[in-house]
Amino acid sequence: MPTSIYEFFSSIEDLPLVEVSKWLRVRLDEHLLENFIANRILYPRTQPTNLQEWQIDLALLREAVRVEPKKIYDAISNKIVLPDFFISEFGSLKPVMLAVLEVLTLGVVTTVWVSTTGRGSKQVGSVLTPKLPFKESIVTVNLNGEVYTLKTSALSLIAVPDRHLKVKLDGEAEILVAGGEFGVAFNLRRQHG
Amino acid sequence: MVELPVLIRPRVQRQVILHLKRQVSEHAQLKIKVGQELEPQDQLGEEILNTGFVSINLATALQANPSQVSKYLTRPIGSRFFQGELIAQKKGVLGLGNKLLLSPKDCVLEEVNSQNGEARLKFLPQKKPIIAGMYGIVDGVSAKGFTIRTQATQVFGLFGSGKQRFGELKILNARAGLATKLQITPQTSRQILVVGALIFGDALRQAISQKVDGVITGGLNAKDAKAICGSLDLVQQIPTDIGLSLMVTEGFGPVPIGEDIFEVLKQAEGQYVFLDGNACSLVLPLQSADSIMKIRKVILPVAQEQTKPAAQEQMLTVGALVRMIWPPFMGAQGRVVAIDDTATTLPSGISTFLVTVELNTRKLKVPYRNVEIIA
Numbered sequence: 001m002p003t004s005i006y007e008f009f010s011s012i013e014d015l016p017l018v019e020v021s022k023w024l025r026v027r028l029d030e031h032l033l034e035n036f037i038a039n040r041i042l043y044p045r046t047q048p049t050n051l052q053e054w055q056i057d058l059a060l061l062r063e064a065v066r067v068e069p070k071k072i073y074d075a076i077s078n079k080i081v082l083p084d085f086f087i088s089e090f091g092s093l094k095p096v097m098l099a100v101l102e103v104l105t106l107g108v109v110t111t112v113w114v115s116t117t118g119r120g121s122k123q124v125g126s127v128l129t130p131k132l133p134f135k136e137s138i139v140t141v142n143l144n145g146e147v148y149t150l151k152t153s154a155l156s157l158i159a160v161p162d163r164h165l166k167v168k169l170d171g172e173a174e175i176l177v178a179g180g181e182f183g184v185a186f187n188l189r190r191q192h193g
Numbered sequence: 194m195v196e197l198p199v200l201i202r203p204r205v206q207r208q209v210i211l212h213l214k215r216q217v218s219e220h221a222q223l224k225i226k227v228g229q230e231l232e233p234q235d236q237l238g239e240e241i242l243n244t245g246f247v248s249i250n251l252a253t254a255l256q257a258n259p260s261q262v263s264k265y266l267t268r269p270i271g272s273r274f275f276q277g278e279l280i281a282q283k284k285g286v287l288g289l290g291n292k293l294l295l296s297p298k299d300c301v302l303e304e305v306n307s308q309n310g311e312a313r314l315k316f317l318p319q320k321k322p323i324i325a326g327m328y329g330i331v332d333g334v335s336a337k338g339f340t341i342r343t344q345a346t347q348v349f350g351l352f353g354s355g356k357q358r359f360g361e362l363k364i365l366n367a368r369a370g371l372a373t374k375l376q377i378t379p380q381t382s383r384q385i386l387v388v389g390a391l392i393f394g395d396a397l398r399q400a401i402s403q404k405v406d407g408v409i410t411g412g413l414n415a416k417d418a419k420a421i422c423g424s425l426d427l428v429q430q431i432p433t434d435i436g437l438s439l440m441v442t443e444g445f446g447p448v449p450i451g452e453d454i455f456e457v458l459k460q461a462e463g464q465y466v467f468l469d470g471n472a473c474s475l476v477l478p479l480q481s482a483d484s485i486m487k488i489r490k491v492i493l494p495v496a497q498e499q500t501k502p503a504a505q506e507q508m509l510t511v512g513a514l515v516r517m518i519w520p521p522f523m524g525a526q527g528r529v530v531a532i533d534d535t536a537t538t539l540p541s542g543i544s545t546f547l548v549t550v551e552l553n554t555r556k557l558k559v560p561y562r563n564v565e566i567i568a
Contacts, residue, residue: 013425031414035446038415038425039519042351042444045200046519047545047560054541091542 001117003085004044005057009064009071013041016063023059026052047089058090058099066103073100078107080127084116093124093182094157101127101155101187109175112182123163125182130169134188141186142168152188159183195534197546199515201566202504204442205453206347210491213345213467213476216338216357217323218242227334230485231325231341233465233478238323244316247297252310255283255292259310266305273317275299280312326359326465327478328485332493342493344484346461348442348454348475349501350409352430354421355438355470360385360406362466362477364459368411369449374399381405385438385468385475387458390524391447400437407438407468409458409475411524412448438470448524451516453567473501507566515550519563526567527552 002008015037017030028036036056040046048054065072073080086096097112106129115121134152141148143158144165150156160179167184168174177184217223223238231237251262263270265281274280274296283292300314329343363384365376370389377386377399385407386400392410394417400408415425421439422430442454450458457477467476509515509529516526531549538544545560 013419031416032446034415038418038445039523041425042427043518045562047539047543047562048541049519049521049539049560049563051540054543088543091538091544095542 002044002083004040004089005061005064005086006040006044008083009068011067012037012060012064015060015067019066020056020059020063023062024055028056054090058095061086061090061096062099062103065100069104073104073106073110075107078110079113080104080106080110081113081115081121084114087114097125097127097182097185098155098157101185106187109177111178112180114181122180123178124180125160125184126165126177126179127185127187128167128177129187130172132169132172139188140170142166143184150186150188155189156186157183158186195532195546197509197532197548197561198506199509199561199564199566200504201507201568202349203502203568204349204451205457206349207457208344208346208479210342210344210488210493211347211476212332212493213327213329213341213343213478214338214357215323215341215467220318221323223323223334223339225331225334225339227331229331231327231329231331232482233324233326233328233480235325236322237325237339240321240323242319242321244298244319246300246303246313246315248311248313249294250310251281251294251305251312254294255281257283257292257310260307262310262312263305263307266302268302270302270305273299273301274314280314324359326467328480328482328488329478330485330488342488342491343478344488345476345478346457348457348477350440350442350473350475351444352418352422352427353438353440353470353473354433354435355407355468356434357467357469357472358385358406358438359465359467362387362458362461362464364462365389368452368455369447371447372396372408372410377403377405379403385409385466387450387455387462390449397435397437397439401435405437407440407470409440409442409450409468411441411443411450412446413439413441415445418445432471434471438468440468440470440473440475443524444518451524451567452526453516504565509548509561509564509566514567515564516567517550517559517563518565519559522552522557525552529564530556532561533558 087093090096110127112125113121113123138149139152160183162179165177165179166174218240220241225237252259265283267279276298278296280296281294285291299317303313303315305312327343329341332342333340361384365386366389372388372392374396382404387409390411424430461477513529517523527550529548530551533547536544537547547558548561549558
């Protein structure tokens with residue numbers, strides 16, 4: 001059973017280094033990055049000892065999801081299912097979700113699940129990606145009676161552990177979504193593709 | 194106490210009785226039988242090696258018109274030439290500016306192309322004696338080779354390339370050294386070189402051209418490894434042979450050869466050893482004549498395939514001898530002197546248990562998953 005993204009995704013060895021590098025704040029020499037990735041594949045259980053190594057892992061996660069989206073995203077049922085070791089590998093669910101949301105093209109309502117070997121899956125939140133032309137730079141969201149003001153050019157995450165939520169955007173019909181450990185993400189950025 | 198599972202990977206098996214399968218070429222003539230006891234200097238037969246051919250442009254070598262080169266041959270097409278013999282000669286004016294072409298090896302002049310002036314030389318097959326190289330007992334003989342039961346130290350690497358080769362072990366650099374092209378000289382021909390932490394791609398190519406038999410290195414650049422082995426994923430790698438046998442012991446990039454392996458190699462310098470890159474195995478037969486007595490007492494099933502022992506999980510304990518499999522100090526070895534009871538949150542946000550490892554020159558705290566136990 002895989003215990004690391006380096007065992008989970010089969011494409012990591014072939015990811016274009018120039019695409020991985022684009023996600024990094026501090027650029028590495030190509031051959032250093034190549035050796036780093038190779039050693040991660042060779043020793044997939046190892047853990048990053050500093051922030052730069054962690055950011056490289058996150059960059060590789062983004063690119064691997066971009067190339068193999070079906071490994072975690074089912075477009076028919078609009079579900080993102082993450083293996084639980086993703087969370088221990090990156091420290092928490094939030095950086096993993098924010099990374100994958102940067103590369104996935106989602107439906108309007110996507111549920112987010114975490115799967116544990118032998119114990120099934122648990123829903124931990126939802127992602128809303130309204131396909132609406134927002135005219136203003138902000139939009140008001142009503143979440144179970146609480147009002148939030150969100151930027152229309154951004155990805156916003158509201159931590160809501162409630163399992164059942166009523167969500168209403170400005171002038172739109174109310175919908176039901178699930179919260180959880182992750183909460184509800186509002187992906188109001190302009191979508192490509 | 195917290196349970197921390199880590200991998201334990203066999204790297205060195207000292208003075209074990211094992212089967213060494215020696216492969217021979219199709220045209221080999223073996224003169225051994227099952228049950229025969231061997232000494233290192235015993236000749237077991239002969240291999241006939243077809244060493245190929247070479248094309249030489251006579252027009253360029255003699256500075257002559259391609260259609261005219263045949264008249265400068267010293268003997269007709271189809272003749273045999275020994276190494277150093279004169280194949281063709283074009284005399285200059287008043288004895289000055291003579292152009293000579295000497296035979297590079299024993300060969301037959303197969304043909305000369307009058308359109309482009311190219312001469313094709315087919316090298317004569319060479320007979321190479323098959324030497325035992327070890328004390329042992331023959332347990333099996335077949336058309337493809339033979340199996341010797343022997344006592345040897347076996348070293349396992351992580352990945353490699355190349356068929357089984359037999360050569361003199363030579364330490365080229367210290368554990369952390371870097372092998373460059375300049376170090377690969379004609380003197381390194383037919384040797385198995387221990388190069389240190391890394392061998393550069395151009396040095397590897399030089400080693401192939403200088404007919405080095407094998408290279409043992411701590412690390413190899415990922416780009417070179419992928420070109421040689423086909424994949425960085427050990428499960429997906431395919432057996433290959435680039436003209437020498439290569440074994441990598443630690444990882445990718447410059448990583449010093451582990452102390453456990455390097456000590457064994459240092460002690461065996463000058464001995465004849467067997468390196469199988471595709472199997473990631475180096476066999477160092479015992480040179481003591483007394484070993485034959487122990488070999489006689491141990492019977493091994495002949496059909497048993499010698500496979501590399503797999504890494505297994507074991508709980509990490511204080512006192513365990515470990516090696517670092519991630520920077521800092523990747524490749525270094527030391528003992529676990531302390532294991533934290535509570536998890537630590539690293540700067541990345543990852544929560545893990547840290548262990549204190551005492552190396553030769555320092556102590557450091559690392560995530561427990563960044564070490565492997567040395568068997």
